Amino acid sequence: MNITQLPYIKDIFAFMGSDLMAAVIGLLIIAVFVPLNVAFLVLVERKVAGHIQLRPGPMEVGPHGILQTLIDAVKLLGKEMVTPGMTDKVLFFLAPILVVVPAFVGWVPISFSPIMQIREMNVGVLLIFSFSSISILSILMAGWSSNNKYSLIGAVRAVAQNVAYEIPLLLSTMSVIIMTNTFRMSEIVNAQSSVWHILYQPVAAIIFIIATTAECNRAPFDLVEAESELVSGFHTEYTGMRFSLFFLAEYTNMVIAASMATVLFLGGWFGPFFPGLIWFVIKVYFLIFVVMWVRWTYPRLRFDQLMNFAWKVLIPIALVNLLITAIVLKVI
Amino acid sequence: MNIKTIDDATVNQRVYQLNLGPQHPSTHGVMHLLVTLDGEVVIKIEPIIGYSHRGHEKMAENRIYEQFLPNPARMDYLSGMIFNHGYCMAVEKLCGIEVPRRAEYIRVITSELNRIASHFIGAMDYAMGLGAITPFLWGWDDREQILDLLEGIAGSRLTYSYGRFGGVRNDIDQAFYNGTRRFIDRLRGRFWDYENLINQNIIFIKRSKGVGVISKEDALTYGVTGPSLRGSGVKYDVRKNEPYSAYPEFNFEIPTREAGDCLARYQVRMAEIEQSLNIIEQALDHLPPGPVRSKVPRFVTPPEGECYLTFESARGAVGFYIVSDGSRIPYRIKVRAPSFSNLFAMTKICPGHFLADVIAIFGSIDVTVPEIDR
Numbered sequence: 001m002n003i004t005q006l007p008y009i010k011d012i013f014a015f016m017g018s019d020l021m022a023a024v025i026g027l028l029i030i031a032v033f034v035p036l037n038v039a040f041l042v043l044v045e046r047k048v049a050g051h052i053q054l055r056p057g058p059m060e061v062g063p064h065g066i067l068q069t070l071i072d073a074v075k076l077l078g079k080e081m082v083t084p085g086m087t088d089k090v091l092f093f094l095a096p097i098l099v100v101v102p103a104f105v106g107w108v109p110i111s112f113s114p115i116m117q118i119r120e121m122n123v124g125v126l127l128i129f130s131f132s133s134i135s136i137l138s139i140l141m142a143g144w145s146s147n148n149k150y151s152l153i154g155a156v157r158a159v160a161q162n163v164a165y166e167i168p169l170l171l172s173t174m175s176v177i178i179m180t181n182t183f184r185m186s187e188i189v190n191a192q193s194s195v196w197h198i199l200y201q202p203v204a205a206i207i208f209i210i211a212t213t214a215e216c217n218r219a220p221f222d223l224v225e226a227e228s229e230l231v232s233g234f235h236t237e238y239t240g241m242r243f244s245l246f247f248l249a250e251y252t253n254m255v256i257a258a259s260m261a262t263v264l265f266l267g268g269w270f271g272p273f274f275p276g277l278i279w280f281v282i283k284v285y286f287l288i289f290v291v292m293w294v295r296w297t298y299p300r301l302r303f304d305q306l307m308n309f310a311w312k313v314l315i316p317i318a319l320v321n322l323l324i325t326a327i328v329l330k331v332i
Numbered sequence: 333m334n335i336k337t338i339d340d341a342t343v344n345q346r347v348y349q350l351n352l353g354p355q356h357p358s359t360h361g362v363m364h365l366l367v368t369l370d371g372e373v374v375i376k377i378e379p380i381i382g383y384s385h386r387g388h389e390k391m392a393e394n395r396i397y398e399q400f401l402p403n404p405a406r407m408d409y410l411s412g413m414i415f416n417h418g419y420c421m422a423v424e425k426l427c428g429i430e431v432p433r434r435a436e437y438i439r440v441i442t443s444e445l446n447r448i449a450s451h452f453i454g455a456m457d458y459a460m461g462l463g464a465i466t467p468f469l470w471g472w473d474d475r476e477q478i479l480d481l482l483e484g485i486a487g488s489r490l491t492y493s494y495g496r497f498g499g500v501r502n503d504i505d506q507a508f509y510n511g512t513r514r515f516i517d518r519l520r521g522r523f524w525d526y527e528n529l530i531n532q533n534i535i536f537i538k539r540s541k542g543v544g545v546i547s548k549e550d551a552l553t554y555g556v557t558g559p560s561l562r563g564s565g566v567k568y569d570v571r572k573n574e575p576y577s578a579y580p581e582f583n584f585e586i587p588t589r590e591a592g593d594c595l596a597r598y599q600v601r602m603a604e605i606e607q608s609l610n611i612i613e614q615a616l617d618h619l620p621p622g623p624v625r626s627k628v629p630r631f632v633t634p635p636e637g638e639c640y641l642t643f644e645s646a647r648g649a650v651g652f653y654i655v656s657d658g659s660r661i662p663y664r665i666k667v668r669a670p671s672f673s674n675l676f677a678m679t680k681i682c683p684g685h686f687l688a689d690v691i692a693i694f695g696s697i698d699v700t701v702p703e704i705d706r
Contacts, residue, residue, distance in 0.1 A: 049466075052466055053470065054469060054470060149348065153687070219463060220463065220535055222463070226463065226688070227357055228357055228460065228463055228691050229687055231357060296465065297464075297466060298464065298533065298535050299459065299462035299535045299536050299539055300463025300464075300539075301535060301538075302688045304686065305538060305539075
């Protein structure tokens with residue numbers, strides 16, 4: 001099922017050609033939803049951080065500060081975009097543009113509810129992973145072109161970290177894929193109508209959440225930014241809207257990662273009483289809250305510890321988990 | 333067009349230099365560390381100091397002893413009360429002024445409160461250097477209570493001028509007495525929270541244990557004092573070894589750790605907070621009655637001569653060396669700043685560590701930059 005089968009839109013689709021229309025409407029929804037969602041998440045992050053740290057968080061703009069991030073966005077829009085001297089101008093310009101592409105495209109194959117999905121694809125899960133790798137390219141571009149040692153260290157760390165953590169990420173995803181025999185998002189969700197995958201695959205679910213946290217460069221794996229060592233990491237030299245595009249991509253990737261975890265392990269839209277979409281949103285935001293909670297509780301890992309954790313702990317466990325899953329499925 | 337980018341400059345070199353500071357989020361002020369790196373591994377580290385040099389020692393040569401009273405607190409703004417009392421003690425020693433016992437007790441209480449506040453910043457700022465921001469703000473919250481208490485009696489929140497030659501400026505009031513009692517109870521209840529949030533945090537322990545080990549020999553060679561020395565297993569505290577003020581009358585321990593790493597220094601600081609609470613409690617229990625300031629001339633005129641007085645600030649042993657030529661203006665005041673000696677132990681221990689560890693070590697040694705430069 002997809003968006004083309006909504007009752008009123010169906011007639012329009014019949015008139016215009018359903019695929020094109022679905023793409024246009026879907027992308028419009030994304031284009032409106034993504035920035036607003038990021039504004040909301042930044043506020044949530046600041047409020048969660050505030051309450052964990054025994055302070056109220058932003059309180060000035062609007063009731064309880066709910067308009068703070070909108071005002072911040074306006075401020076960033078009005079700022080001058082400084083390009084420092086001796087940078088690689090082309091790459092410096094392209095990096096923030098390239099970083100938002102996967103953040104928008106990643107929404108396309110996600111099935112939010114039985115009828116809310118922009119486009120069903122045979123390779124939906126793979127598409128998100130392959131696009132998420134592009135964001136690493138843009139981080140490398142940003143760090144390299146900035147002509148700043150802090151940025152360069154941050155970018156090099158980003159590449160090494162993402163190469164290391166994509167392997168356990170894909171391995172833990174494969175454990176689910178070989179159970180469901182499909183890369184289609186909606187079919188993976190439908191396979192969980194009775195029992196969620198997290199009950200069959202608790203280890204894979206934990207590895208998936210850890211690895212996506214690292215993929216999104218969130219604490220305790222935020223070595224790419226590491227403000228106490230690298231000032232701001234790869235986006236040290238970025239100002240104004242270019243900086244906020246990196247910010248936007250970071251938070252959107254977090255939502256995509258949480259959506260993926262919901263689809264793969266938490267039973268997608270299934271749940272009692274409420275309609276599917278509401279359950280999906282509740283699960284996604286719960287996961288995001290957990291990620292924020294971890295960020296404001298734990299210190300940052302050191303770079304060698306981060307690498308050791310991926311190569312010596314996560315990958316072996318994920319491999320063994322995959323092997324056991326394959327054997328059990330074969331026997332059954 | 334002649335463009336020289338870092339990739340041109342360092343493409344054929346493994347080794348490169350990184351300027352940590354003078355403006356950097358975790359250098360605690362204007363501190364400049366010139367780090368030579370191979371990849372992310374430190375080869376050499378060179379602290380460059382002097383960005384916040386204000387010439388306090390030179391200022392002392394141009395004003396009378398009373399006029400210099402506000403300056404010591406501005407050397408180490410985190411333990412200003414201790415410096416303020418220390419300077420008063422040095423001048424009293426030079427002039428042979430007696431201090432009433434009640435004043436000595438009040439000095440101990442205010443100094444120890446100040447020490448707790450400073451240790452909270454030291455320990456929690458270390459956690460922030462590791463990337464945990466929440467402990468920092470929790471510590472800030474507890475420190476705020478101390479600042480409020482001290483503001484109530486001394487009038488200022490950070491750079492106190494509460495000490496006077498021959499005592500303190502004013503007696504403590506009932507509000508301060510009750511507030512300090514309440515603060516001690518509150519803080520004892522909070523240790524459990526810190527234990528859960530930081531001390532048992534697996535990433536915190538992994539980042540701290542075995543990092544930046546200062547051996548006992550190195551610590552003594554570099555003249556490291558304070559919690560950093562006690563973290564290396566040397567049981568030296570000026571309050572016990574060369575007692576001054578009313579400290580011999582109190583029963584307290586000197587916490588030490590053998591490891592000498594960042595975790596040991598952090599643990600020593602947290603243990604010292606508990607010991608300071610014990611001292612304050614004993615002082616409040618046995619607070620003697622009487623005046624808080626002895627009869628001292630309006631302007632002191634020390635005899636010709638010199639004196640050296642050492643006392644324990646939150647960062648280590650501070651020394652005030654005063655030379656008097658018999659006039660109302662000091663001939664020379666030399667301050668031995670513990671942060672200076674502690675900082676340069678870094679140059680010995682940092683090579684071989686990662687860049688992230690430099691921040692951790694710098695935070696665990698807990699220096700105040702204005703105190704290094706003076």
